[in-house]
Amino acid sequence: MTVGEGVVIDVEGLRMRYGAKDVLHDVGFQARHGEVIALLGPNGAGKTTTIEILEGFRIRSAGRVEVLGADPAQGDEAWRARVGVVLQSWRDHGKWRVREMLSHLGGYYAPYGSERIRRPWDTDELIAAVGLTEQAGAKIMSLSGGQRRRLDVAIGIVGRPELLFLDEPTAGFDPQARREFHDLVHRLADDQQTTILLTTHDLDEAEKLADRILILAGGRIIADGSADELSRRIAGEAEVRWTRDDQRFVHTTTESTKFVYELFKQYGEDIRELEVRRASLEDTYMTLVRQFESGEVENEVHALEEVKR
Incomplete structure (x- = not known):
């Protein structure tokens, strides 16, 4: 695998073994500046292990890993200042106030700012970005679950990271907070060119946020592509819905x-509210994992690995 311009994460032949058990088998992928990637997979697939290796918190057994041009296992403080992590929960310092906490944490990033990237994020701008302006002076222990989750996100991005890891980022968010967070992710990726790698069990969220989907099963990458590209891998029927003469019609077809x-050829302008639904990301995900578990996809993955060698 050749590192191209703008590559932020470059993984090749990644393996992880605990005792006699291989948890990751020849995992390989790249991520570029401003790309949002969702890492999906059933429990025990190796997602957490992969993320911890990329974050520099776990030492791999074999393979090559470069994150922001460095081996994360050797990452120094300057490297860490370029990486943001949003964990599933972070419950310390309940007596601190929101602005006080973010200002304090932001101070650690100040020495690593540059003309290109100003660090840390201005505290009040950051608080506004995550929707906590009204709670800026509140003690952390007084925040609701959703507000606490927004603070978790703020803590992860206080240093304006070039690479951001998000673990179940919107757990506990209400629909409005979720929508605002999705807007924030898009702004980070589009305006700041932040590369984002997220893990989530919310497949609808993954489909809305991610440029690419990686599906990990049995310690292997079994699929890599956009939600649309992956759905095309699944041979299945599409559902066509339309209205004609105030009647609603539904038809399933593989073509x-x-x-x-043919529908427009026959009825022309009488067709209204036409909608074509292909397999959803959830349908695609479930099918690919099921095929892997039955051995269908696993054989394909093994064949690809042999070609790489």
């Missing part, structure tokens, strides 16, 4: 384009 063409 949706041909069907829609």
Whole structure:
């Protein structure tokens, strides 16, 4: 695998073994500046181990890993200042106030700022970005679950990271907070060119946020692509819905384009509210994992690994 321009994460042949058990098998992928990647997989697939290796918190058994141009196992403080981590929960310092905590943590990043990237994020700007302006002077222990989660996010991005790891980022968010957080992720990726790697069990969230989906099963990457690209791998029927003469129709077909063409050819402008639904990301995910567990995808993955060698 050749490192190209703008590559932030470069993983090749990553293996992790605990005793006699291999948890990761020849995992390989790249991530570029401003890319949002969702890492999906069933429990025990190796997601947490992969993320911890990339964050520099766990030493791999074999393989090559470069994050922001360095081996994360050797990452120094200057390297760590470029990386942000949002954990599932972070419960310390309940008596601190929101602005006080973020200002204090931001001070650690000041020596690592540059003309290109100003560190840390201005405290009040950051508080506004995560929707905690009204709680800026409140003690952390008084925050609701959703507000506490927003603070977790603020703590993860206080140093304006070039790479951000998000672990179940919107757990506990209400629908409005979730929508605002999704907007924040898009701003970080589009405006700040922040690379974001997130793990989530919310497949709808992954589909909305991620440019690419990585599916990890049995310690192997079994799929890598956009939600649309992955859905095309699944041979299945699309559902076509439309209205004609105030009647609602639904038809399933494996050739949706041909069907829609014939539909308009026959009824023309009488067709209203046309909608074509292919397999959702959840359908695709479940199918790929099921195929892997049955050996269908596993054989394909092994064949790809042999080609790489």
